Amino acid sequence: MHVLFTRPIDDSKDLILKFKSLGHIVSSIPVISIKKKEYSKIDFSSFKGIIFTSSNAIKFLDIKLLDKNIKCFCVGNATELLAKEKGFQNIFSAEGNVNNLKEIILQNFKSSEGKLLYISGETITFELDKFLISEGLNVKRVINYSSDPIEKFNEILIDDLKNNVPDIVYIYSQNSAISFKNLIKNYNLQNHWMNTNLMCISEKTSSVLNDIKWKKIFLFNPGEEEYLLYKI
Known part of the structure; x- marks a missing residue:
């Protein structure tokens, strides 16, 4: 074919x-072409979990000061693979489905643990941060890339x-x-x-x-x- x-x-x-x-x-x-967007400096010590819904979110994130043992939630296999290459140790993967991802996050991260950092592109098909906030979690979204036609x-x-x-x-x-x-x-x-x-x-x-x-x-x-x- x-x-x-x-x-x-x-x-x-x-x-x-x-x-x-x-x-x-x-x-x-x-x-489309993927371009990095500038974002404000992140105090990674304030977060106990991080969410990536795209491998591009990892590519354009400066992670030198990020604890790689943090709970890392990835939307799919490609994102998980890059997260492993970057040194993340505690990865939860949803195998490509954002609906599965939100359930995995709710099952494996409690509001009592602290804040979640959600790294994403400018355009998203599902407002994951707003959903998780509605479920009682503390989530901060940071946009670090754009998709231009x-x-x-x-x-x-x-x-x-x-x-x-x-x-x-x-x-x-x-x-x-x-x-x-x-x-x-x-x-x-x-x-x-x-x-x-x-x-x-x-x-x-x-x-x-x-x-x-x-x-x-x-x-x-x-x-x-x-x-x-x-x-x-």
């Missing part, structure tokens, strides 16, 4: 290699996309969906997707692209990409 990934290349490279090793044709057209693409890539329409497209965020939809409209690709399966990380994400005619739309959690190949 021909698979298209739309995340920044650093976030997709392991999956690209994996899918190629399985004999699939793989294309990569990143539709890419508006111009290499014409050779676009021509190749027109001539070799993917069987599967993976979309990982609402921002990515918006940017991918703009790509489709700006390059007159609206009628190319009737035999393509769209894989989206959430209903909010898929709703952006609902007016495009797809073969089928699936929802998935990061880490399930290979498994989904066998559902088609």
